[in-house]
Amino acid sequence: MSQIIQLLPQVLVDGLTLGFVYAVVAIGYTMVYGILELINFAHGDIFMTGSFVGAGVLFTVMSMGFMSSAPTMVLFMIMILVAALITGVMGVGIERVAYRPLRKRNAPKLIALITSIGISFILEDAVRFIADWTTGNYIITTRPLFQHKFTIDFHSVFPFFNNATFQGSFLVVSIVTIIMLISLDLFVSKTKWGIAMRAVAQDRETASLMSINVNRVISVTFFIGSALGGATGVLFLIQYGTVDPYIGFILGIKAFTAAVLGGIGNIRGAMFGGILLGLLEMFAAANLSTITHGAMGSEYKDVFAFIILILVLIFKPEGLFGKATIEKV
Amino acid sequence: MIKNAFHKFADSTKAQIIFFAAYVLITAFGLFLLSDSVIAFLVLLLSILILYYLKLNVRIKWALGLLIIAVLVPFAASQGSSYQSFMDVGTLVLIYVAMALGLNIVVGFAGLLDLGFIAFFAVGAYTYGIFGSTQANKFMPFGHFPVPGDAFWLFIPIGAIIAAVFGILLGIPVLRVRGDYLAIVTLGFGEIIRIVFNNMDHPINITNGSMGIPSIEPPSFFGIPIGQPSQFYYIALVIFMLAIYVATRLEHSKLGRAWKAVRDNEIAAQASGIPLVKTKLAAFAIGASFSGMMGSVFAAKQMYIDASSFTYLESTIVLVMVILGGMGSIPGVILGAAVVIILNNQVLTSLSTWLTQLSASGVVSVPDALSPAKMQRFIFGILLVVFALYRTKGLIPYKNKKVDAAHLKAEAAVKTSQYEEHPEAEGTH
Structure with a gap:
């Protein structure tokens, strides 16, 4: 027990980092689901593509002589902007090619789900191929950008806690995600596009009668969701240093879990769900072995996330902040 | 011209059987001789698909299909080093x-x-x-x-x-x-x-x-x-x-x-x-x-x-x-x-x-x-x-x-008339 308490500060720091990543990716799922009622399986892979684009930008900029001495912060800004732009455009493209024709045909939801699985496979292999071709290895490791180490001295204030250490990247990740989350929240609640988005989510047909261009709103939603996902990919790269083309799948499922946890379709719920899931997962990873006396190690942390997903879907499918819906014929 | 010939072919059971038998024998023989050729193997397997589209009795189709899969394919492939x-x-x-x-x-x-x-x-x-x-x-x-x-x-x-x-x-x-x-x-x-x-x-x-x-x-x-x-x-x-x-x-x-x-x-x-x-x-x-x-x-x-x-x-x-x-x-x-x-x-x-x-x-x-x-x-x-x-x-x-609606209706009519004649028959068993 005391060991669990000692580790708490470190768990909190690690959990928050992971939670921020989940939160932003979860927003992409929740926005698309809110509008189209579609689980966009490809979203996790858009996140992954974002991290590879970020790595690509980093390698390109570093190879240009005059830029190699640029301050890290500038480098980081270029990475995140380019990644967000490319993945945003990609998201719009995917919606155009893979989802819009189905919507026009009024095809069953199952079909759209299957297309999105197909798209996610295509993205994984395309990225693997490009990475493998250009660098000779599909697992990419970059040099750490913000590696200054900080220590929070919990121990001297509360003697029952250990100290928590984190890298500079933790600060960058937290600050950038918080900026993204707040600006998205403002965008959705205050701007004209945000209001149109909410209107389309509520009732697509009525919104179109109110002279809202539904297709364009859907495109904008995909752009924003994917751009946020891609930018988070860069944050992930900075925090963990290594990416491979298959990270998108499992992270995507967990982010979806976070979105469901917070109530799917609810943007603030997704933020909260993401952070909560990150904390829970890190707590499980750090303490499962202690709690079960070594019977289960941290390798079960993924199982833990799936069990949360299944439990939420069974007992409270509307999530923590969602409204229950009534199914009609 | 070709279309006509095709229709004739589609209508004639005999022509289909001859064509199919020829196809299977030739491809099986091909695989037997070429033994290691993947293409010959695939072409032989294609015969199952052809069989599906032939207008034959369903039972005959099943029997033929089974014969090809269980006997002909393993036998024809057994000659080469790629058999296993x-x-x-x-x-x-x-x-x-x-x-x-x-x-x-x-x-x-x-x-x-x-x-x-x-x-x-x-x-x-x-x-x-x-x-x-x-x-x-x-x-x-x-x-x-x-x-x-x-x-x-x-x-x-x-x-x-x-x-x-x-x-x-x-x-x-x-x-x-x-x-x-x-x-x-x-x-x-x-x-x-x-x-x-x-x-x-x-x-x-x-x-x-x-x-x-x-x-x-x-x-x-x-x-x-x-x-x-x-x-x-x-x-x-x-x-x-x-x-x-x-x-x-x-x-x-x-x-x-x-x-x-x-x-x-x-x-x-x-x-x-x-x-x-x-x-x-x-x-x-x-x-x-x-x-x-x-x-x-x-x-x-x-x-x-x-x-x-x-x-x-x-x-x-x-x-x-x-x-x-x-x-x-x-x-x-x-x-x-x-x-x-x-x-x-x-x-x-x-x-x-x-x-x-x-x-x-x-x-x-x-x-x-x-x-x-x-x-x-x-x-x-x-x-x-x-x-x-x-x-x-x-x-x-x-x-x-x-479902043949007319046929079903006729069947139902027969049943109803039987029931009207012997209403007690339904209840006794």
């Missing part, structure tokens, strides 16, 4: 067809998208793997393991039953979830099974963790050990026939019609008196049992299993088979599974070796990353998207059973 590798692909095709038929019941008939279907295959494989090797000695307090090869036959039904139990265990909590949520829950379930199997080497060593289970006992048939793919081919063939039989029987049964009603509109189906829970659980259990059976065969054939054979990619490959062939269409799913497995295990690998040879001789330079064997995901992704967008119903679309 051809039979290996043949066995895999049969295994995956049975699995795809199982998934077809869940996805195609009942409309429940299952993205963790491979978990049931894993359950079947581990059931035989654990007891068919020394692994079971590590946690079983009694008994002597591995079980003798003769006991393998028992493990086919056992694998089916255990997989069906897992299917029901998954089904019970999942029933409250519908539509696309179901997809994600089953995906989670599949991953949970894989991760658990991959880590169950402590505290009790049940699955030997990521090391996998080696040296699984080969089955034996009245004392004859079965180790060659050409022998497993027949085991798989028997189960495959069983799976087809069960699937076709179920399709038009009361249960099968209930599944389709649930797929088309759950609430309306419920309102018409279909027990939702039972119907859905039956779909999960029967679908799972198909892959459980084939799991046991797979474990015995590979003689080694570990959790890496049961990933999400594998689940999706089975889904690709169903989508490609046509959801709900049994002949379609069989074709889809055959196409995917042959593409994956024969065509892509042959293309890869060919390209490597070309690169080695300096004709073209293909980067190793682009080698077709590595592009599985890309190819299957494209197949999924293209078929979902442009041919939603698959290669051989599902056809509703044709």
Whole structure:
């Protein structure tokens, strides 16, 4: 027990980092689901593509002589902007090619789900191929950008806690995600596009009668969701240093879990769900072995996330902040 | 002119039989002579598809098909050095067809998208793997393991039953979830099974963790050990026939019609008196049992299993088979599974070796990353998207059973008149 308490500060720091990543990716799922009622399986892979684009930008900029001495912060800004732009455009493209024709045909939801699985496979292999071709290895490791180490001295204030250490990247990740989350929240609640988005989510047909261009709103939603996902990919790269083309799948499922946890379709719920899931997962990873006396190690942390997903879907499918819906014929 | 000739051909049974016999004999002879040619092998297999489209009596078609698969293909292929590798692909095709038929019941008939279907295959494989090797000695307090090869036959039904139990265990909590949520829950379930199997080497060593289970006992048939793919081919063939039989029987049964009603509109189906829970659980259990059976065969054939054979990619490959062939269409799913497995295990690998040879001789330079064997995901992704967008119903679309309304009415009229004449007859038995 005391060991669990000692580790708490470190768990909190690690959990928050992971939670921020989940939160932003979860927003992409929740926005698309809110509008189209579609689980966009490809979203996790858009996140992954974002991290590879970020790595690509980093390698390109570093190879240009005059830029190699640029301050890290500038480098980081270029990475995140380019990644967000490319993945945003990609998201719009995917919606155009893979989802819009189905919507026009009024095809069953199952079909759209299957297309999105197909798209996610295509993205994984395309990225693997490009990475493998250009660098000779599909697992990419970059040099750490913000590696200054900080220590929070919990121990001297509360003697029952250990100290928590984190890298500079933790600060960058937290600050950038918080900026993204707040600006998205403002965008959705205050701007004209945000209001149109909410209107389309509520009732697509009525919104179109109110002279809202539904297709364009859907495109904008995909752009924003994917751009946020891609930018988070860069944050992930900075925090963990290594990416491979298959990270998108499992992270995507967990982010979806976070979105469901917070109530799917609810943007603030997704933020909260993401952070909560990150904390829970890190707590499980750090303490499962202690709690079960070594019977289960941290390798079960993924199982833990799936069990949360299944439990939420069974007992409270509307999530923590969602409204229950009534199914009609 | 050509069209006329074609119509004539389509109408004449005799011409069709002659053409088909000639085709089969020529291709079989071709494979017999060319022995190692993949193309000859594939062309011979194509005869099954041609057979499907011929206008012959259904029973004759079945008999001919069985004759080709069970006798002609193994015999014609037996001459070359690639015999075992051809039979290996043949066995895999049969295994995956049975699995795809199982998934077809869940996805195609009942409309429940299952993205963790491979978990049931894993359950079947581990059931035989654990007891068919020394692994079971590590946690079983009694008994002597591995079980003798003769006991393998028992493990086919056992694998089916255990997989069906897992299917029901998954089904019970999942029933409250519908539509696309179901997809994600089953995906989670599949991953949970894989991760658990991959880590169950402590505290009790049940699955030997990521090391996998080696040296699984080969089955034996009245004392004859079965180790060659050409022998497993027949085991798989028997189960495959069983799976087809069960699937076709179920399709038009009361249960099968209930599944389709649930797929088309759950609430309306419920309102018409279909027990939702039972119907859905039956779909999960029967679908799972198909892959459980084939799991046991797979474990015995590979003689080694570990959790890496049961990933999400594998689940999706089975889904690709169903989508490609046509959801709900049994002949379609069989074709889809055959196409995917042959593409994956024969065509892509042959293309890869060919390209490597070309690169080695300096004709073209293909980067190793682009080698077709590595592009599985890309190819299957494209197949999924293209078929979902442009041919939603698959290669051989599902056809509703044709009902002759006039005939039915006449039958009903006869029954009613009988009833009016002898109203007491209904009540007495």
